[in-house]
Amino acid sequence: MQGQLTPSFGDYELIDTGDFEKLERFGQYVTRRPEPQAIWRRSLPEGEWRRMADAAFLRDVRSDERGEWRLRPGMPPRWTVAYEYKDMVLRMRLGLTSFKHVGIFPEQAANWNFIYDNCRALASGGTFPADISGAAAAGSLLPAHDVAVPSGAGSGRDGHSATGPGRCVTPRVLNLFAYTGGASLAACAAGADTTHVDSVKQVVTWARENMELSGLDGIRWIVEDALKFVQREVRRGNRYHGIILDPPAYGRGANGEKWILEDNICEMLECCARLLEPQGAFLVLNLYSMGLSSTLARTAVRQAFGAPRTEQYGELCFTDRAGKQLPLGTYYRFTR
Incomplete structure (x- = not known):
């Protein structure tokens, strides 16, 4: 949809x-x-x-x-x-940075809801909500066609097999390019075993502060280049129930690694496809680069992961008091 x-x-x-x-x-x-x-x-x-x-x-x-x-x-x-969303209350510290940012991207709240709902569904042993509340502003997710499960499905890092309906699990969630951690907090608040990866030590420290302000704990903090981290996770044979990607157009890793979205996104998605559980899993991809559409994101993700059970893609936006809608990035997300 x-x-x-x-x-x-x-x-x-x-x-x-x-x-x-x-x-x-x-x-x-x-x-x-x-x-x-x-x-x-x-x-x-x-x-x-x-x-x-x-x-x-x-x-x-x-x-x-x-x-x-x-x-x-x-x-x-x-x-x-x-x-606040349902019984989730996140508290986040804001600050005025030299790059004009203040520490959160409020439009991402729609994805925080999606992450929270899906992690709660996994933890309770149910299936993903038919009306995924994080998408309520735009309607329910609709079934995708030609459901396909990528090859290479196997057991997770805890030795358990892929998640299926009716099985209670502690969801494992990986947040890449995770910034100050709104998505990490949402996953943690829903009971997920959460790994937060960003190459900038200062923003990881900021995210940890947000975790403490929110009364949460247990998030795993990784200061590293995101692509290097997922490559190593693939070699380790680890698996996740949820993967969140919020890549910049351009960036530098913790050791000077260069990230260029158009050059590196396909390799990143291919690695993530090997990390995501074949069933009972979700993915969120955000793109902020001007000129990169949600259709582009959908095509790239489906090539790497195959066709999902449900999908949604489009624009994240807010409307000002005069009714003018401001687009603030594109998103693609799915469940399977």
Whole structure:
């Protein structure tokens, strides 16, 4: 099924967009940041933007990515927001970085719900929900055609065979390019044995802080190049019930390894296909690079994994107060 996902996030609001900027509320504070997708005109006047913004990001004229924040008196450099879904409560620390980010991508809340629901279903021994709640904003997932199970199915790292309906398991979830860990927290909150991989030590430390703020524990933290990690996991014969990928367009590994999305994504997906359990499993792929569509993501994933039981793909977006929809990346996710 193709569609848009717009999550409900009480501590976040997209107030206005336009002229390549966005005005957002995170908890009680309002930020103003560049947004290359906001090609239209603002709905609110400049004076209103200035009045509302507690922090405004000023791009460095010598850099397309870096800059600095101009803060209103009383605006803290760090603060906390909460995200609630069913009986899951995640608390995350925000901060103003030199790359304009604040520590979370609120549009990913739709995927946090999906991860939580599927991990809970696995842990209870049931099948995946017919109406997967993480997709509620865009409707239920629809069955895919020509269901196929990749070859090479075998036992997991704990010696158990592939998951099937009616079997209670502790789901094993792998979060790659995991940043500050919203998806890792969702999996952990649902009872999953969660592995969090990112090549930047500082953001892994940040993710650990978010785990502690959320009253969770037990996440396995890995500071390493994501592709190198999955290659080693393949050699070890390990298996996971859920894999989450949120790759950047370009990045550097912990030891200087170069990541270029278009060059490396197929190898990454092929490795992940060998790690994912053949039944009772799910995958989430996010793409933020402008110009990369959800259809592209679907084609690449299906080539590596085969046809799934259910699938959904489309855009992640939020709508501002004037009704303008801002696309914030594409996603593809499946269950099998």
